[in-house]
């Protein structure tokens with residue numbers, strides 16, 4: 052496998068950080084080896100960190116300098132803790148512009164695995180929209196372009212294939228969420244040369260387990276998981292509930308870790324992209340990328356426990 | 361997308377920003393607009409006095425101030441600030457500007473009547489409730505004095521207070537002025553509900569209440585209730 056300059060930077064960043072912060076890593080990893088959990092993109096063999104970052108709502112802060120600075124801190128924490136995959140969409144209001152400003156402030160264009168979407172019913176506008184997203188993010192090219200919620204997918208996928216062949220993007224994919232349109236989604240997975248799919252999966256919403264995730268493994272498609280916290284509803288569900296005592300055995304130290312480790316322990320999952328507007332939450336979320344992952348039987352126990360609350 | 365798919369969306373799914381970001385809009389607007397509030401607020405407080413003058417010119421000036429408030433809050437708060445994080449706000453912003461222009465034109469064409477003496481005090485009290493008490497809703501919600509929602513700069517307080525003045529318009533002119541406020545009341549109530557901004561729900565509620573009270577105060581209705589006017593109003597029947 053040939054490593055790109057960015058992959059090297061990401062890899063060096065992760066290991067450099069590990070060397071520089073042994074105490075923190077020991078803590079992050081619950082005393083075990085401080086190695087971030089990476090996953091392989093089947094179509095290329097490239098490794099990506101198993102926890103990424105979403106930007107829906109959280110990065111849509113407009114031109115507010117105070118909030119832009121605060122989101123820049125969130126992104127910095129994400130990179131500092133070894134993150135790289137960032138997901139956005141033209142649908143997310145000012146999120147792309149805010150990301151662009153944050154990346155610029157951190158000079159972190161080399162650290163990001165840039166994933167955005169095409170979201171327009173006009174199937175001939177793929178390149179125009181990609182171009183506009185380029186300008187907003189300020190990145191040289193996108194690693195991944197996805198057709199958002201299958202909107203105009205036929206036309207967009209054709210153009211994305213051309214763009215990939217021309218080296219304008221590295222990967223292409225499609226997205227869905229909330230368990231919608233899984234039948235059509237599966238048909239596209241069966242027939243199109245996709246590198247990535249993005250879908251909703253969490254400890255309560257597990258529809259993807261039946262068809263889409265096995266299909267992704269079979270077809271060698273990487274899986275990005277959106278809404279790993281069910282849009283935050285999972286935290287409200289467990290609000291006053293302490294972690295079950297057996298969680299520690301599965302290497303889990305917080306509810307955020309509980310939910311995220313449940314997701315990334317699934318063998319079909321490449322990465323989860325939780326969104327947050329808070330540095331403290333980002334720290335908690337990134338801790339899920341270190342240490343043990345629950346076994347399949349532990350995962351079943353975790354799901355049953357949350358269902359029972 | 362099929363009709364059934366739409367049913368799987370909740371109100372929250374349409375929200376593309378969080379409460380903190382929304383509340384910050386009020387703070388930023390007040391910071392950027394300072395010190396013009398010092399001019400806007402006294403003008404706002406003078407509206408009841410103008411509305412109760414017997415001379416039509418004063419009442420027209422009051423209605424123009426209300427028109428300017430619609431234009432200001434539409435082009436300012438909605439288009440420039442809220443529109444950055446929520447694209448439907450831009451449409452609403454231009455709708456507010458159009459409504460402001462319409463009100464301004466109607467103030468020239470139609471002569472509203474002076475508020476009857478006996479009701480001037482009630483009108484003033486209600487107006488002050490709209491422009492002095494309601495702005496505190498944003499302060500209560502955010503805990504920041506700088507977030508105060510000023511009449512003429514922010515849409516809900518503008519709409520709530522000005523609905524009193526709109527209700528004074530002759531009925532025939534009132535109808536074209538109703539759709540935009542009604543749609544905004546629904547949109548804002550749904551937004552505040554989804555954002556869980558409980559105090560903010562007072563704003564659309566106050567708009568409806570003030571409009572109903574404005575209709576009750578309006579000179580034409582007052583006349584219809586006055587036995588000496590020769591009309592036998594529906595209420596007295």
Ligand SMILES: NC(=O)c1ccc[n+]([C@@H]2O[C@H](COP(=O)([O-])OP(=O)(O)OC[C@H]3O[C@@H](n4cnc5c(N)ncnc54)[C@H](OP(=O)(O)O)[C@@H]3O)[C@@H](O)[C@H]2O)c1
Nearest residue numbers: 105106107226228277278279280281282283325326327328
């Ligand atoms: N169709 C699609 O393509 C599609 C659809 C949905 C989502 N997505 C992508 O997936 C990403 C993730 O989904 P999502 O944003 O809808 O939901 P999510 O990541 O499941 O949940 C986000 C919510 O969880 C809260 N949160 C995060 N970390 C927390 C922690 N450690 N403790 C307590 N609360 C925490 C956040 O609040 P705070 O800000 O307070 O931390 C936020 O309200 C999106 O941002 C987007 O990029 C794509």
